[in-house]
Amino acid sequence: MRIALQAAQDAAARGETPVGAVVVDPATEEVIAIGSNGPIGSHDPTAHAEIVALREAARKLGNYRLTGLTLVVTLEPCAMCAGAISHARVGRLVFGADDAKGGAVIHGPKFFDQPTCHWRPEVTGGVLALESAELLRGFFRARRRKS
Secondary structure, three states: OHHHHHHHHHHHHOOOOOOEEEEEEOOOOEEEEEEEOOHHHHOOOOOOHHHHHHHHHHHHHOOOOOOOOEEEEEEOOOHHHHHHHHHOOOOEEEEEEOOOOOOOOOOOOOHHHOOOOOOOOEEEOOOOHHHHHHHHHHHHHHHHHHO
16 A cells, blocks of 8 residues: 555646555565556546556556456545456455545445446455545645645
8 A cells, every 4th residue: 555655646746636556466465557646647537546557457467357466546446447446357456545425335336236246356445544535635735725
């Protein structure tokens, strides 16, 4: 999660919402890919940290299925990212802060609980949640002061 938090800080430094993600092989503890939010800079509405990390991991491994790998992300994934996590067959999802407004794992549609979801990762939430949430709060607090 510390690597994901650093990726989130990198996103904030670029003016992006501070969310970071890391794909890890739990068997070797190898970091396969790191992603940070980038929709603004890349002009891509799908460039959420999770999608960026999943794409890089799939490219590196030469396989769109990431079965057995762990995705660590600083914020509860949205519906789009939850769908990508399911399609990639990620083995485990670990996230930091809850997202009551946009989250889709324990809030909103609860994507992985739906009968139409074909792959459900093991989910662990709340890891370094305070640090993850404070990074987001600080970012938006600073933006409100500027406007």
